[in-house]
Amino acid sequence: MVDDNYQVIKPVEQFLRFKQLGGSAVGTIKTYAEKLKDFWKYLDIKVLNWQDFDLEEMAEFNHWYLTGGLLLDENFVSSNSENILVPRNESTVNLALTAVVQFYDFHVRRKTFDDKNLCVYSKFRREKQSGMFAGYRKKSPVKVRLVKNKEREKFPGCLTPDQVHTLIDACYQDRDKLILWLLADTGMRKGELLGLHWSDIDWNARTLKIVRRDNINHAYAKGRERELSLAGLMTNREFCKILSKYSDIDYPHDVVKNLGHDMVFVVLHKGSPSYGKPLEPQNLNKLLKRLHQKTDIDITRVYPHLFRHTFATHNIRKGREKGQDQEKTAKSVQRQLGHKSIATTLDIYEHSFDEAEMLNEMERVTEGK
Numbered sequence: 001m002v003d004d005n006y007q008v009i010k011p012v013e014q015f016l017r018f019k020q021l022g023g024s025a026v027g028t029i030k031t032y033a034e035k036l037k038d039f040w041k042y043l044d045i046k047v048l049n050w051q052d053f054d055l056e057e058m059a060e061f062n063h064w065y066l067t068g069g070l071l072l073d074e075n076f077v078s079s080n081s082e083n084i085l086v087p088r089n090e091s092t093v094n095l096a097l098t099a100v101v102q103f104y105d106f107h108v109r110r111k112t113f114d115d116k117n118l119c120v121y122s123k124f125r126r127e128k129q130s131g132m133f134a135g136y137r138k139k140s141p142v143k144v145r146l147v148k149n150k151e152r153e154k155f156p157g158c159l160t161p162d163q164v165h166t167l168i169d170a171c172y173q174d175r176d177k178l179i180l181w182l183l184a185d186t187g188m189r190k191g192e193l194l195g196l197h198w199s200d201i202d203w204n205a206r207t208l209k210i211v212r213r214d215n216i217n218h219a220y221a222k223g224r225e226r227e228l229s230l231a232g233l234m235t236n237r238e239f240c241k242i243l244s245k246y247s248d249i250d251y252p253h254d255v256v257k258n259l260g261h262d263m264v265f266v267v268l269h270k271g272s273p274s275y276g277k278p279l280e281p282q283n284l285n286k287l288l289k290r291l292h293q294k295t296d297i298d299i300t301r302v303y304p305h306l307f308r309h310t311f312a313t314h315n316i317r318k319g320r321e322k323g324q325d326q327e328k329t330a331k332s333v334q335r336q337l338g339h340k341s342i343a344t345t346l347d348i349y350e351h352s353f354d355e356a357e358m359l360n361e362m363e364r365v366t367e368g369k
Helices: 010-021 026-046 055-067 090-109 161-169 174-186 190-194 237-250 253-259 281-295 304-321 326-337 342-348 350-368
Strands: 126-129 135-138 207-210 226-229
Touching: 010 026, 010 090, 026 055, 026 090, 055 090, 161 174, 161 281, 161 304, 174 190, 174 237, 174 281, 174 304, 190 281, 190 304, 226 326, 281 304, 304 326, 304 342, 326 342
Parallel strands: none
Antiparallel strands: 126 135, 207 226
């Protein structure tokens, strides 16, 4: 990585290389690189050596990043417009702080940075005890992270079934219809969908596998490897008809074979130099933006992850309608989405669980009248 003066930032390069060798996703490494480049801009503006950074500076960097270039005394660090950033939201700033903390943790392990500069240790933490020593006992000192912004909780929103069908109907190519069908009916992430290979699909079992691998289009599976059911989609005649046409007629098998891959979603424009190459993430983003403009559905923005939220929300509602308790429903959605922890599912979709419970309660009251 280079700074604004095109000088290699060796400490950051070492850290990013470590993350790469540790198996971090390309997208994660790219995000860390972007945040650390901004951090280095802050150091340059303050004329501060990275090894002299401390907790007081961390607090000021947090404020600078959050406000778009202001110091704690509300003065801009520099009058140079290039040094005045766009204000970030709390979650983005916390991501930058995480990148900085991990960067310094790496250099602490390499003994190229003094741990005392950034870390404060609590005198003790308490641990529950049982039996004759019931209560609490003191444990060893633990490292405490002092700088973090409280993030505003916000439900990500979702599409209605009618909106999903409106978007599908607006697609010009069958390939694009398949993409939307799969996003809405499986809850796959963008990288998982675009990283799909024909060999990942078992037509007899009506399943597809999410596999973590390096793909030539830089589409990567972020979560757990898992198996998703296509049983519901395969009973839909329209989906099966579109799938057959795409795989048997539209898909350029010979071209793809010569390119040496078997990825499912590829560029179909014969006049393009990318003909037969796998679709890239930006292709999908542009497709959804065009469809949103074309249909003018009543939603702020249409993006790939919105379909994932839609899938989760509708499955939560269906689970609660069937009388499943919240934990069972959450575990089912967690498994389908590939979340590592059920807490993640409950946190993101708390609004959906509350809404489903309220609707069930309203139905019980109505039936009781």
